[in-house]
Amino acid sequence: MTEILILASIIAPVTAGIVQGVKQFQVSKRILPAIALIVGLLLGFAAAPFTDLALLERLWAGGISGLTAVGLFELAKHVTPDKKEG
Numbered sequence: 001m002t003e004i005l006i007l008a009s010i011i012a013p014v015t016a017g018i019v020q021g022v023k024q025f026q027v028s029k030r031i032l033p034a035i036a037l038i039v040g041l042l043l044g045f046a047a048a049p050f051t052d053l054a055l056l057e058r059l060w061a062g063g064i065s066g067l068t069a070v071g072l073f074e075l076a077k078h079v080t081p082d083k084k085e086g
Helices: 002-023 029-046 055-079
Strands: none
16 A cells, blocks of 8 residues: 555656646636646556555555645645735
8 A cells, every 4th residue: 555655646646737737728627636646656557666565556556646736736725814904
């Protein structure tokens, strides 16, 4: 389980960056979590040369990273203060 979380932690920033790039194409905000999940799964699949984890474990880590990337962005968006205040 530790290896899955380590891989998810490594993939999450890459997933977040790719999703931010996808946002530049005016994609609906409703499908961004699904896009992040798919990107995370693809990155987990592509991580085969870098880890000894089985395919299912890499996909699990990719899914976690995709959902984490969306959560981290939403958290950062809600924590930063509005520019209208003071």
